[in-house]
Amino acid sequence: MTDPALPARHDFLRRHNFGLVLTTIAARGPLSRAQLAVDTGLTKATVSQLAERLVSCGLVRELEPARGAVGRPGSPLELDRKGIVGLGVEIAADYLAVCAADLSGAVVIHRVEGRDNRGAAPSAVIDRVAALVHAVREDLQATGRSALGVSVAVPGLVEGGHTVRLAPNLPGWTDLPLAAHLSVALATQLPIEAENEANLAALAELWYGIATDLDFIHVSGEIGVGGGVVVDGAVFRGVRGFAGELGHVTVDPAGPLCGCGSTGCLEQYAGQDALLRAAGVTGDSSTRDGDPNGPLRELVSRAEAGDERTTAALDAAGRAIGLAVAAVVNILDVPTVVLGGIYAPLAQWLVAPVEAELRLRALANRWDPVTVLVSTLGTQAAVRGAAGVCVDRVLRDPVSYFPVLQLG
């Protein structure tokens, strides 16, 4: 009796096992084939066979055999960091960024261009992104590297990994099929996906930053304020993928009108423009092409000089962040907060008011205080998370990028 389902099942298992070997090397490498067999539960023969193919595709490389080892040492395997990269793009209200990361997630190229994207048509922004990506790909090619996918971080609600439903700080970015447009602009078959920037920033903190193995909410200050909730090692996206819109949690219903149409949103107290206005830093970031960090640096130096208006603005922003995060803690019982984006360099003025509001407003805080951490990635987190997502997809399912792995 033959079972027509069997070959398909065998293929499926083999496909799964390629990912298993690769993610195990990523998490614990360098590893010998024998250790890989132990760690994956596969036979040594299977591991050797899979590894040979991963090496031939440039995903894994063989190190020199360990010297002085007893018996036949075998060459340890590690990720091949010389060839394949993931490309991350960030479209922020006031800058564009592109990042290429190797298979370990390490940054190979990182470029930021200050730009007022709020005053530009989406198509012009997409064309500029395409030009930046194109330049980065040429530089990669010159060093023998190539990208396997592009992931785009957007400050708004992204549906299905492809369409921007709404980006409150990017007028005109409504119901925009970003992935499709960018595919056309890049004239590429590369897989392209879009995702909320705060979710990607949170993943970067989980993978490369301060929050390894934690459950946390990452609060990222930019022009807007993003929230990314990580529970059990994954971003909590909600039913439609719109979870984590912390910037539009109401801090005070009698507060100022927000671009989203509501009143008293967190963004109106702790977004970058609101902070600059309250601190009296002249002009907001939308007027500055060029260095996107200029206004932020001015804010930091004023605070360091003890300027009262600035420290009062930061205290009020910290209070507002704390109030909104207390709502998250009351609703979700998240034990850790990571302050990221522009809040990282401002943390010394923000942590105390955030903690004070948490003590006051988060019910569980009194016997098990929420831990407030400061991002080590700052405003780079979203674009690094975007590049990391591409790499993560390759590691989990290399066969979908290299169908040749399955042949023969």
Add this chain to the structure above:
Amino acid sequence: MTDPALPARHDFLRRHNFGLVLTTIAARGPLSRAQLAVDTGLTKATVSQLAERLVSCGLVRELEPARGAVGRPGSPLELDRKGIVGLGVEIAADYLAVCAADLSGAVVIHRVEGRDNRGAAPSAVIDRVAALVHAVREDLQATGRSALGVSVAVPGLVEGGHTVRLAPNLPGWTDLPLAAHLSVALATQLPIEAENEANLAALAELWYGIATDLDFIHVSGEIGVGGGVVVDGAVFRGVRGFAGELGHVTVDPAGPLCGCGSTGCLEQYAGQDALLRAAGVTGDSSTRDGDPNGPLRELVSRAEAGDERTTAALDAAGRAIGLAVAAVVNILDVPTVVLGGIYAPLAQWLVAPVEAELRLRALANRWDPVTVLVSTLGTQAAVRGAAGVCVDRVLRDPVSYFPVLQLG
């Protein structure tokens, strides 16, 4: 070569399969053994063997064979609803309730006793609960039924299924090992667990109420305001089990002081006492032993009569609920809200302001509006959910209640 792990593994599978058969009958019964084999993926011989034992323990019963069926019809199996019940208890600020539910979740006994539990010592409340449970168990015994477990709904933060960390509306209920105390007071070996009342109410809406198969937040109005978030068929409990504390989300930081120590909590606008005060209904519910629904009925009749102070109070409460729920929608992307507890009979005055605030403040609401539903279980939801949790545990793992199932 013998493997010492094998018999244990066989036992584990068998234990799992008892639960599989029982939950399949619960979800889709009555079912023939043949259909059960198809639905569970087990062989018909295994199904017959497991079913025979489930029948002998009083968990399943055999119906008359279907008449006129072709071939050997076989007797369909359904849950035995005559013997085993789960017991639910609710300790509210202003009443106690006990509910016995059969294996299908149907209510066998439901008793409510108005009582001011805020003015009583925890030990006195626990003694009164024990007396009520004792009386219900005697009545059950008289009809040949018996309880397999007790689950207690508490308006506060419950850790580990046994200890009340904090109940803002029950002074003195701090770090109280409720399950252990109740075990002693009942002098029983029955498994006893405690859980946040809002989480249990949400499960009742999922299992028996308006929210079958939905992702939703259940907002339950009582003296306090509870929130229970259900995603993918399970309550989202958070890392420590304290998720869903909607009543202490800040509606207005300049608002009145709350019992929890914070200011402007939702409870101060939409909790039962706040509502009664704002509507001018004399005295709050804490002064009334006896009928716990008296003040609520007065509120409803005033609203029905068009009393302006009452409808204004309900409008303000609805606005406050809508603001807090908008925070939940922004943070979690939950597409449905169920108004429960005292909000069910008040829904006709609450739904419009709740929806208005969601339109204003929930970012995703404009192209995919949040659905506002009204609980069909009202203030019975928590105690029915508590009884249901006991039943659910029996259905999922009958062997832990009837070790005899595994023998021989």
